[in-house]
Amino acid sequence: MPTANDSxxxxxxxxxxxxxxxxxxxFQYRIPDRLIGKVDVGSPVQIPFxxxxxxxxxxxxxxxxxxxxxxxxIKEIISVSDEIVTAEDISLKLAAxxxxxxxxxxxxxxxxxxxxxxxxxxxxxxxVTLRMPLREATESYYEAVRKKQRARExxxxxxLENSAERIPMExxxxxxxxxxxxxxxxxxxxIIRIESEEYYRNPVAMTTSRYEDxxxxxxxxxxxxxxxxxxxxxxxxxxxIHGITGSGKTEVYIALIDDILKRGKQAIVLIPEIxxxxxxxxxxxRHFGERVSVMxxxxxxxxxxxxxxxxxxxxIDIIIGPRSALFTPFKNTGIIIIDEEHETTYKSENSPKFxxxxxxxxxxxxxxxxxxVVLGSATPSLESYYRARKGEYRLFELGRRLTxxxxxxxxxxxxxxxLRRGNRSIFSGxxxxxxxxxxxxxxxxxxxxxxxxxxxxxxxxxxxxxxxxPHCDVSLSEHRGGRLVCHYCGYEQVRPRICPECxxxxxxxxxxxxxxxxxxxxxxxxxxxxxxxxxDTTRTKGSYDRxxxxxxxxxxxxxxxxxxxxxxxxxxxVTLVGxxxxxxxxxxxxxxxxERTFQLLTQAAGRAGRGEKEGNVVIQSYQPEHYSIQCASRxxxxxxxxxxxxxxxxLRYPPVSHMLCIQIQSRDEKEGMEYGxxxxxxxxxxxxxxxxxxxxxxxxxxxxxDIYRFSIYVKHDDYExxxxxxxxxxxxxxxxxxxxxxxxxxxxxxFDPMHA
Numbered sequence: 001m002p003t004a005n006d007s008x009x010x011x012x013x014x015x016x017x018x019x020x021x022x023x024x025x026x027f028q029y030r031i032p033d034r035l036i037g038k039v040d041v042g043s044p045v046q047i048p049f050x051x052x053x054x055x056x057x058x059x060x061x062x063x064x065x066x067x068x069x070x071x072x073x074i075k076e077i078i079s080v081s082d083e084i085v086t087a088e089d090i091s092l093k094l095a096a097x098x099x100x101x102x103x104x105x106x107x108x109x110x111x112x113x114x115x116x117x118x119x120x121x122x123x124x125x126x127x128v129t130l131r132m133p134l135r136e137a138t139e140s141y142y143e144a145v146r147k148k149q150r151a152r153e154x155x156x157x158x159x160l161e162n163s164a165e166r167i168p169m170e171x172x173x174x175x176x177x178x179x180x181x182x183x184x185x186x187x188x189x190x191i192i193r194i195e196s197e198e199y200y201r202n203p204v205a206m207t208t209s210r211y212e213d214x215x216x217x218x219x220x221x222x223x224x225x226x227x228x229x230x231x232x233x234x235x236x237x238x239x240x241i242h243g244i245t246g247s248g249k250t251e252v253y254i255a256l257i258d259d260i261l262k263r264g265k266q267a268i269v270l271i272p273e274i275x276x277x278x279x280x281x282x283x284x285x286r287h288f289g290e291r292v293s294v295m296x297x298x299x300x301x302x303x304x305x306x307x308x309x310x311x312x313x314x315x316i317d318i319i320i321g322p323r324s325a326l327f328t329p330f331k332n333t334g335i336i337i338i339d340e341e342h343e344t345t346y347k348s349e350n351s352p353k354f355x356x357x358x359x360x361x362x363x364x365x366x367x368x369x370x371x372x373v374v375l376g377s378a379t380p381s382l383e384s385y386y387r388a389r390k391g392e393y394r395l396f397e398l399g400r401r402l403t404x405x406x407x408x409x410x411x412x413x414x415x416x417x418x419l420r421r422g423n424r425s426i427f428s429g430x431x432x433x434x435x436x437x438x439x440x441x442x443x444x445x446x447x448x449x450x451x452x453x454x455x456x457x458x459x460x461x462x463x464x465x466x467x468x469x470p471h472c473d474v475s476l477s478e479h480r481g482g483r484l485v486c487h488y489c490g491y492e493q494v495r496p497r498i499c500p501e502c503x504x505x506x507x508x509x510x511x512x513x514x515x516x517x518x519x520x521x522x523x524x525x526x527x528x529x530x531x532x533x534x535x536d537t538t539r540t541k542g543s544y545d546r547x548x549x550x551x552x553x554x555x556x557x558x559x560x561x562x563x564x565x566x567x568x569x570x571x572x573x574v575t576l577v578g579x580x581x582x583x584x585x586x587x588x589x590x591x592x593x594x595e596r597t598f599q600l601l602t603q604a605a606g607r608a609g610r611g612e613k614e615g616n617v618v619i620q621s622y623q624p625e626h627y628s629i630q631c632a633s634r635x636x637x638x639x640x641x642x643x644x645x646x647x648x649x650x651l652r653y654p655p656v657s658h659m660l661c662i663q664i665q666s667r668d669e670k671e672g673m674e675y676g677x678x679x680x681x682x683x684x685x686x687x688x689x690x691x692x693x694x695x696x697x698x699x700x701x702x703x704x705x706d707i708y709r710f711s712i713y714v715k716h717d718d719y720e721x722x723x724x725x726x727x728x729x730x731x732x733x734x735x736x737x738x739x740x741x742x743x744x745x746x747x748x749x750x751f752d753p754m755h756a
């Protein structure tokens with residue numbers, strides 16, 4: 001039996017009822033001897049609250065041996081709750097896991113898993129019906145005619161003609177031009193009844209067309225049967241579906257959800273970006289009807305609040321949205337699907353810097369009956385494929401295109417050769433001839449500019465040479481004052497005017513944007529109707545849908561855009577995709593650069609020839625021989641994976657090893673760099689064998705809003721070692737803060753960063 005002398009925590013910090021507005025106001029309670037060792041972070045507890053010591057439910061968000069106030073004033077908890085596990089219980093345990101796993105505060109983790117959707121007034125429909133018998137209503141009508149009471153006459157006529165129906169009040173006030181005051185007086189006189197009915201806002205644009213069930217291919221059916229069989233046998237695994245573009249991954253998702261819903265469970269479907277929401281949502285809605293809803297940042301506060309309430313009350317079974325949809329308060333989730341799982345938007349840039357993939361897997365374990373997790377992509381992240389190859393995930397392959405077309409024919413245009421031929425336009429000769437051909441046939445084209453890393457690398461436009469760090473094998477980034485800087489180790493050099501490889505004077509960074517490309521298209525092909533899709537044209541609500549719908553409806557011949565146009569869209573009349581500056585992302589100062597380039601190019605190429613017509617793709621590059629471009633042109637994921645994983649093994653980058661990024665932000669440049677050095681020295685003193693330290697060095701964006709930013713990278717094969725190092729560093733930082741130091745400097749932790 002534990003005693004007061006044991007090392008168990010004696011006090012706990014409790015959030016009462018998880019009211020969103022009070023999430024940052026915990027209360028401290030004492031743990032009685034009988035419960036010592038039985039209370040942990042995330043435990044639901046019964047506690048006395050307020051002056052009357054009302055019995056309330058609370059959730060433990062922290063345990064400690066130190067009281068925050070006089071012990072005599074601290075009340076004792078009553079019991080640890082043994083009620084049925086609720087969605088809130090699961091959220092608390094998930095928040096505790098995120099706090100430990102991603103190095104954040106419990107409050108920040110709670111705010112993530114319990115998004116603060118401020119309570120909104122319910123929407124109300126009002127209806128008008130007859131209150132008196134038909135005979136009396138008819139007499140009242142003729143009386144209104146006789147007395148020339150025109151408004152009352154119109155209302156009674158409409159109600160007598162539709163006596164069995166409720167008539168919407170807004171129809172009477174608008175169509176019949178009757179004031180609310182008239183309706184109130186008729187209600188007071190006992191002639192009509194005005195009824196109110198609350199309803200939830202529904203952001204889904206309703207459609208009557210039904211989804212046509214498709215017969216699954218043997219490969220698709222095998223996936224569905226295997227996962228369903230595992231579920232029946234009590235296995236709740238993680239599955240990776242590697243399917244080429246157009247191989248029918250969405251059909252598999254729908255079949256799996258169908259199966260899960262028949263078991264009385266619910267489904268969460270994550271998609272990477274808002275641009276995908278409408279098209280994906282419609283495919284699910286046409287199959288499952290009104291049991292589907294959506295959650296994304298474009299919704300109004302009222303719409304967001306209502307979707308959470310609909311989920312909490314069991315009015316919907318499927319939620320679709322970006323990573324925040326993972327925290328939908330379903331009571332009985334059975335499957336979590338993450339489409340395009342390789343996308344970087346699944347990693348949060350705010351503390352806690354969680355990844356939706358790992359968080360979904362942890363959530364699936366916390367659900368009482370468990371849930372299976374299904375990952376899908378044409379270009380899986382190296383992390384997921386690496387784990388699948390090691391047997392941590394179950395791997396399925398879909399290698400056949402089922403959308404009616406075959407993989408497009410791909411040409412790689414060498415822009416160095418184009419320059420030698422005197423072609424200084426942004427369109428290669430091959431792309432120009434194919435544009436002529438497709439537009440003449442009345443077919444559509446998409447022109448994608450790879451703008452990732454735009455502010456980054458500097459290269460020779462004559463031979464393709466890229467200025468790289470001699471120490472880190474990443475490109476140097478251009479900074480003001482003609483400096484080229486490595487964001488890993490801080491190496492710096494003056495930007496040369498002449499290429500050291502070929503002596504050319506064509507040394508520069510790429511400057512073309514979507515607007516310039518749109519203008520060039522109109523100049524080369526004045527007859528073409530052009531749409532542009534980028535951050536500027538999609539600022540307003542519904543703009544994604546309007547642009548995509550217009551293009552799908554053949555209101556334009558050419559769609560110009562950034563990466564948002566190449567993610568998951570299906571346009572059967574698109575027979576040409578032009579990828580401009582394919583190597584823009586290839587030399588970003590990030591070890592993920594080759595992987596991101598391969599993924600983007602493969603996804604972009606997959607937009608062409610998805611219907612019955614043959615497709616063409618032109619990849620324009622200054623480095624056409626690079627393995628990421630060559631493999632993307634063949635849609636050869638396996639060859640790319642083997643090349644890239646060898647590189648990661650050599651330099652001990654994720655997923656082979658793990659990486660912790662300590663991000664330091666300071667209003668004082670000198671102070672930020674000084675503390676960076678102290679933090680590195682402190683961690684090196686921990687003597688964690690095998691840890692490799694890099695930095696401190698300026699972050700990729702070294703200054704934002706007058707805040708200087710620095711990074712320290714730590715690599716180790718064991719994730720728990722990095723957690724230990726970050727935890728110890730947190731304690732050290734708190735000690736410095738208590739001493740009145742670090743007044744201008746703050747620190748965040750990012751495990752296995754996506755934007756290193």
